[in-house]
Amino acid sequence: MSVTIKDIAKIAGFSHTTVSRALNDSHLISKETKEKIKTIAETLNYTPNYNAKSLVLNRSYNIGLFFSTINEGTSSSFFYEVVKGVNSVVCGEFNLIVSGIDEYSNPNTINKKHFDGIIIMSQSTKDDYFIYNILEKKIPIVVLNREVQDVQLVNILSDDRKGVENAVEYLINEGHRNIAIIEGKKGFKSTQERKKGFIKALINNNISIYKDYIVKGKYDLESGYQGMKQLLNLSNIPTAVFCSNDDMAVGAIKAIVEEGLNVPEDISIIGFDDNVFASYLSPALTTIKKSFEEISIRGAKKLLKLIEDETLERERIYVSTELQIRESVKRVGGIS
Amino acid sequence: MSVTIKDIAKIAGFSHTTVSRALNDSHLISKETKEKIKTIAETLNYTPNYNAKSLVLNRSYNIGLFFSTINEGTSSSFFYEVVKGVNSVVCGEFNLIVSGIDEYSNPNTINKKHFDGIIIMSQSTKDDYFIYNILEKKIPIVVLNREVQDVQLVNILSDDRKGVENAVEYLINEGHRNIAIIEGKKGFKSTQERKKGFIKALINNNISIYKDYIVKGKYDLESGYQGMKQLLNLSNIPTAVFCSNDDMAVGAIKAIVEEGLNVPEDISIIGFDDNVFASYLSPALTTIKKSFEEISIRGAKKLLKLIEDETLERERIYVSTELQIRESVKRVGGIS
DNA sequence: TAAGTTATTGTTAACGTATGCATAGTGTGA
DNA sequence: TCACACTATGCATACGTTAACAATAACTTA
Numbered sequence: 001m002s003v004t005i006k007d008i009a010k011i012a013g014f015s016h017t018t019v020s021r022a023l024n025d026s027h028l029i030s031k032e033t034k035e036k037i038k039t040i041a042e043t044l045n046y047t048p049n050y051n052a053k054s055l056v057l058n059r060s061y062n063i064g065l066f067f068s069t070i071n072e073g074t075s076s077s078f079f080y081e082v083v084k085g086v087n088s089v090v091c092g093e094f095n096l097i098v099s100g101i102d103e104y105s106n107p108n109t110i111n112k113k114h115f116d117g118i119i120i121m122s123q124s125t126k127d128d129y130f131i132y133n134i135l136e137k138k139i140p141i142v143v144l145n146r147e148v149q150d151v152q153l154v155n156i157l158s159d160d161r162k163g164v165e166n167a168v169e170y171l172i173n174e175g176h177r178n179i180a181i182i183e184g185k186k187g188f189k190s191t192q193e194r195k196k197g198f199i200k201a202l203i204n205n206n207i208s209i210y211k212d213y214i215v216k217g218k219y220d221l222e223s224g225y226q227g228m229k230q231l232l233n234l235s236n237i238p239t240a241v242f243c244s245n246d247d248m249a250v251g252a253i254k255a256i257v258e259e260g261l262n263v264p265e266d267i268s269i270i271g272f273d274d275n276v277f278a279s280y281l282s283p284a285l286t287t288i289k290k291s292f293e294e295i296s297i298r299g300a301k302k303l304l305k306l307i308e309d310e311t312l313e314r315e316r317i318y319v320s321t322e323l324q325i326r327e328s329v330k331r332v333g334g335i336s
Numbered sequence: 337m338s339v340t341i342k343d344i345a346k347i348a349g350f351s352h353t354t355v356s357r358a359l360n361d362s363h364l365i366s367k368e369t370k371e372k373i374k375t376i377a378e379t380l381n382y383t384p385n386y387n388a389k390s391l392v393l394n395r396s397y398n399i400g401l402f403f404s405t406i407n408e409g410t411s412s413s414f415f416y417e418v419v420k421g422v423n424s425v426v427c428g429e430f431n432l433i434v435s436g437i438d439e440y441s442n443p444n445t446i447n448k449k450h451f452d453g454i455i456i457m458s459q460s461t462k463d464d465y466f467i468y469n470i471l472e473k474k475i476p477i478v479v480l481n482r483e484v485q486d487v488q489l490v491n492i493l494s495d496d497r498k499g500v501e502n503a504v505e506y507l508i509n510e511g512h513r514n515i516a517i518i519e520g521k522k523g524f525k526s527t528q529e530r531k532k533g534f535i536k537a538l539i540n541n542n543i544s545i546y547k548d549y550i551v552k553g554k555y556d557l558e559s560g561y562q563g564m565k566q567l568l569n570l571s572n573i574p575t576a577v578f579c580s581n582d583d584m585a586v587g588a589i590k591a592i593v594e595e596g597l598n599v600p601e602d603i604s605i606i607g608f609d610d611n612v613f614a615s616y617l618s619p620a621l622t623t624i625k626k627s628f629e630e631i632s633i634r635g636a637k638k639l640l641k642l643i644e645d646e647t648l649e650r651e652r653i654y655v656s657t658e659l660q661i662r663e664s665v666k667r668v669g670g671i672s
Numbered sequence: 673t674a675a676g677t678t679a680t681t682g683t684t685a686a687c688g689t690a691t692g693c694a695t696a697g698t699g700t701g702a
Numbered sequence: 703t704c705a706c707a708c709t710a711t712g713c714a715t716a717c718g719t720t721a722a723c724a725a726t727a728a729c730t731t732a
Contacts, residue, residue: 002447002448002449004687004688004689005688005689006688006689014711014712015711015712015713016688016689016712017690017691017711017712017713017714018710018711018712020688020689020690020691021690021691021711024690028709028710028711029710029711030709030710030711033710033711045444047444047445047446047447048688048689049391049447049449049687049688049689050449050450051387051388051390051391051396051449051687051688051689052387052391052687052688052689052690052717053688053689053690054387054689054717055385055387055388055391055687055688055689055716055717055718055719056688056689056690056691056716056717057689057690057717058717060387062431062433070419070420070423070424071420071424074416074420076412076413076415076416076417077412077413079412079415079416079419080410080412080415080416081412083406083415083419083434084406084407084410087406087434087435087436087439088406088407091435091436091439092439095398095433095435096433096434096435097398097431097432097433097434098419098423098432098433098434099423099427099431099432100423100427103423103427103428108381108383109383110383111338111383111385112338113338113385113386113387113718114386276612277616280613280616280617281616282618340717340718340719341718341719342718350681350682351681351682351683352682352718352719353681353682353683353684353719353720353721354680354681354682356718356719356720356721357681357720357721360720364679364680364681365680365681366679366680366681369680369681384718384719385717385718385719387717387718387719388687388717388718388719388720389718389719389720390687390719391686391687391688391689391717391718391719391720392686392687392718392719392720392721393687393719393720394687449688
């Protein structure tokens with residue numbers, strides 16, 4: 001049916017071994033035969049059978065990109081950025097197989113013959129059993145977005161702490177001194193990290209930290225609303241509030257508006273995530289964006305290196321965030 | 337290294353052929369041996385080597401999903417819906433390989449050994465050379481979203497005409513009689529189809545068609561703005577306007593607001609596409625949504641059938657659209 | 673009881689590629 | 703001129719699976 005190296009061999013008058021070597025640029029073959037064989041291959045429109053190649057070389061030319069799930073609950077811009085990022089790195093040499101972890105009731109069906117390497121965009125600790133399974137099989141793996149503890153693996157994470165630190169420094173540069181935070185959900189790693197960044201920025205700039213300016217939240221709209229209410233009840237209302245995610249920022253804005261105040265004229269707001277809706281709010285929300293595309297690109301590149309050299313150090317890499325400056329922050333006061 | 341059927345054969349005391357047959361539930365093998373072999377396979381954590389399987393069975397277990405491009409210009413919600421839709425159908429039996437046509441300088445590198453079937457989400461006539469190439473190779477193929485002419489293939493398309501017809505009938509049911517259209521870009525298939533749907537709805541309801549109510553557009557914001565200006569200059573301003581896409585709807589709304597009028601109080605607007613921003617506009621835009629997820633699901637299912645039975649009729653399938661009713665249409669007048 | 677049928681298992685080759693080893697031809701140095 | 707190295711090629715086999723064909727045993731049937 002389709003052209004094989006044996007067909008080429010017959011026409012060229014060489015053994016199929018020689019053809020194989022010629023097409024793989026082996027140094028054992030003379031220049032002239034190489035050229036002859038290559039032109040024949042081209043005219044015959046030869047393409048290697050990757051299944052046969054894979055069988056003997058014991059590799060698949062496949063990279064697996066696994067999301068926790070591909071169903072409801074995955075944001076489309078997130079999904080797109082990740083696939084795009086990984087694809088831009090692995091396309092050409094590898095096939096990119098996209099899948100959801102929740103589709104695999106039994107992770108054992110995944111084996112090394114099938115994937116040269118695996119990238120996991122992890123959004124839940126439920127993924128861990130899957131990750132451990134792959135680690136056991138010694139398949140090169142990179143985990144994005146979620147820190148996997150107690151295990152040596154390549155982990156690409158967003159540097160939330162630094163991102164918040166920068167954002168709060170931006171507020172300070174805009175003249176704000178009374179800056180509050182509405183925290184994320186208790187127990188979440190991201191909650192801690194974002195808070196640490198907040199504190200760090202204040203300390204760096206010798207701004208004292210008021211307990212009243214640190215209020216709890218739960219990452220949902222309602223808790224942002226309630227948190228802001230609490231801040232509005234203070235005698236010394238902050239001029240700027242960092243909300244640990246965009247949902248809470250929306251809740252906070254609602255509370256401010258209800259109070260008859262305006263964003264950013266009376267209070268400036270910064271969120272975190274850069275949700276789809278962030279730029280459509282009025283005022284458009286200034287927020288901190290994780291670049292999932294960059295996380296994915298870095299992860300994919302690291303994976304390719306890992307495939308080449310399996311002894312590579314398993315490190316944790318932090319990718320910087322980007323402050324999306326829009327309209328929810330106002331400059332205040334004179335120059336400090 | 338990893339477990340093969342020969343390993344199982346040794347332990348079970350059968351030939352590897354018997355093992356192969358047992359694991360594939362061949363009727364040639366007795367119940368007892370089947371069970372025995374299967375339990376051994378399970379305890380050894382056996383997974384078949386798909387490359388070997390593929391080699392001998394001449395199939396790949398891969399489905400290719402090709403976009404015109406995966407880079408800038410692809411909307412994320414569109415991309416996500418499509419991957420999600422296809423994945424929901426093919427997961428389990430097949431690997432889903434996602435790729436961009438623009439990554440293949442030479443489509444000849446794609447061969448039947450590599451893909452059991454291919455789905456093309458086509459957004460440009462530039463894809464045609466690629467599509468023809470795959471057709472020549474007799475790889476089962478389904479083309480989504482764009483009509484490919486002069487060729488027998490399975491084509492899954494959105495029924496724009498019917499969608500617009502329904503939307504305009506909705507306007508009519510809301511009491512509107514003076515309904516205008518701002519057309520899409522000249523020469524585009526979609527422009528014609530959407531216009532036909534518009535006309536059809538009017539004819540169905542015995543509403544006469546004014547030439548003045550049909551204005552040209554170019555699918556961009558500016559042309560929507562200009563088109564609306566034109567309509568606002570008429571002595572008999574329409575009470576409702578169907579804009580052939582959402583971008584033009586935004587332009588149209590801008591023109592209306594500039595004139596000191598309101599949407600939907602003075603003029604109702606319907607768009608087409610359900611862009612990301614549509615629900616964040618104020619008023620939130622009532623618009624016609626192509627369900628790319630459904631197009632993808634239908635396409636994927638059709639492809640699987642095509643793989644099973646290559647003689648299947650190559651038909652053109654139209655998937656219905658969905659009217660997203662939001663806030664940009666107002667009920668007018670009494671009951672007609 | 674011989675011949676035929678059926679149920680179960682084994683032998684062998686095939687898929688298309690890469691590679692260790694063998695071989696032939698050509699030059700090189702003493 | 704002989705031994706040796708080097709270059710270019712071919713032979714044989716392996717990868718893990720399936721399947722055509724062969725083989726065996728047990729059971730039917732006349």
